[in-house]
Amino acid sequence: MSVQPSSDPAAGAAVKAADRAHVFHSWSAQGLIDPLAIAGAEGSYFWDYDGKRYLDFSCQLVNTNIGHQHPKVVAAIQEQAAKLCTIAPGFAVDVRSEAARLVAERTPGDLDKIFFTNGGAEAVENAVRMARLHTGRSKVLSAYRSYHGATAAAINLTGDPRRWPSDTASAGVVHFWAPFLYRSPFHADSEAQECERALRHLEDTIAFEGPQTIAAIILETIPGTAGIMVPPPGYLAGVREICDRYGIVFILDEVMAGFGRTGHWFAADHFGVTPDLLTFAKGVNSGYVPLGGVAISAEIAATFDQRPYPGGLTYSGHPLACASAIATINAMAEEGIVENAAAIGENVIGPGLREIAERHPSVGEVRGLGVFWALDLVRDEETREPLVPYNASGADNQPMADFAAACKRGGLWPFVNMNRTHVVPPCTVTEAEAKEGLAILDEALGAADAHTV
Numbered sequence: 001m002s003v004q005p006s007s008d009p010a011a012g013a014a015v016k017a018a019d020r021a022h023v024f025h026s027w028s029a030q031g032l033i034d035p036l037a038i039a040g041a042e043g044s045y046f047w048d049y050d051g052k053r054y055l056d057f058s059c060q061l062v063n064t065n066i067g068h069q070h071p072k073v074v075a076a077i078q079e080q081a082a083k084l085c086t087i088a089p090g091f092a093v094d095v096r097s098e099a100a101r102l103v104a105e106r107t108p109g110d111l112d113k114i115f116f117t118n119g120g121a122e123a124v125e126n127a128v129r130m131a132r133l134h135t136g137r138s139k140v141l142s143a144y145r146s147y148h149g150a151t152a153a154a155i156n157l158t159g160d161p162r163r164w165p166s167d168t169a170s171a172g173v174v175h176f177w178a179p180f181l182y183r184s185p186f187h188a189d190s191e192a193q194e195c196e197r198a199l200r201h202l203e204d205t206i207a208f209e210g211p212q213t214i215a216a217i218i219l220e221t222i223p224g225t226a227g228i229m230v231p232p233p234g235y236l237a238g239v240r241e242i243c244d245r246y247g248i249v250f251i252l253d254e255v256m257a258g259f260g261r262t263g264h265w266f267a268a269d270h271f272g273v274t275p276d277l278l279t280f281a282k283g284v285n286s287g288y289v290p291l292g293g294v295a296i297s298a299e300i301a302a303t304f305d306q307r308p309y310p311g312g313l314t315y316s317g318h319p320l321a322c323a324s325a326i327a328t329i330n331a332m333a334e335e336g337i338v339e340n341a342a343a344i345g346e347n348v349i350g351p352g353l354r355e356i357a358e359r360h361p362s363v364g365e366v367r368g369l370g371v372f373w374a375l376d377l378v379r380d381e382e383t384r385e386p387l388v389p390y391n392a393s394g395a396d397n398q399p400m401a402d403f404a405a406a407c408k409r410g411g412l413w414p415f416v417n418m419n420r421t422h423v424v425p426p427c428t429v430t431e432a433e434a435k436e437g438l439a440i441l442d443e444a445l446g447a448a449d450a451h452t453v
């Protein structure tokens, strides 16, 4: 580590005081939060103003796939800032063209046109709009246990309880169940049965809604925020076949799973499936500058050859963001970062988590691949009752709060959601760092075990 954390508690207190005075935080009750003041970050770590370092097993919001402050990406942003900070989306500019080429080269199949956005939700909004205009149909099918973003259409597509309080305008959105054997909506007892029943349920939903009314089916290739559920073999290929049969646009949301996280450039590569539209953000440039986008098939792109596409924002394809994407993608390729994510997942994190699970009654299931893992924590291994109820808050959430506090005391920053902790370090994580994180997690799970029956 080249930058060493130093201690300056007074500076930290000033940052915190200004934050509490003026910053309105997302997804939070403003009076109940106590955000940690951050002094710096590098690689797999960040640190506070007391000089305490945290191993970042959250990748912030699962976006710093290349780690913090990668020197090549920082330099690319600095160089671009000196050359051309901003230019409207309507111009052709070298960094935007090159970023689009690099993304298109890596996306599966014929997804060769790239529409840039400022993040994931905006990518989802535009993918849905493209599908509706392309088909002339209005309904969109989306899965329960999914997250697609917090803007208008994206939050309505989202299938998790955070949507319910704000769900006032779900026009045209229909939710269905996707496969998840551990908590099977279909009461299946094998992956094959879960897959078959999930596909039949989707067919039934389509038949009931009317195939001629459905513009798109959107799925996270591997749902992330909702619990990292790797779909059973054959499921995504089955959805592809159903979409083809009914002329429905297949959208895969790879905002979280894309760009190396699963040990391939895209999670779709694990399943040999090509969607019609693929949304991305986060890992495309590790979030150093806001960027997302939609990769578009030749057929859908052609819809807008002679007819304008009605969408785009002032900063779409921002030069600083595009320069950082080029540097990120090139560094990932040059430094074997995607391969590293695959190897660490297979050889260190996967086996390590399974071994940890054997020692802890609170771990119900371990699932994932690459650097994309979840521990499903339970109160009772037999009944699989979650360690905390969905949407738990206050006293109900104490078990997860105790667990997260134990991780932080040990120097690990976890990604905790509902009754799960996700293990999502950077794709650059070393074997030693992964083992350090697993050891802290192992100890912290004692705090969760204390709440089991």
Ligand code: PLP
Binding pocket: 061, 119, 120, 121, 122, 124, 147, 148, 149, 150, 220, 224, 225, 253, 254, 255, 256, 257, 281, 282, 292
């Ligand atoms: N889609 C998926 C699969 C996501 O995981 C997220 C964010 O976590 C989004 C969309 C929304 O992305 P953003 O927060 O950049 O708008």
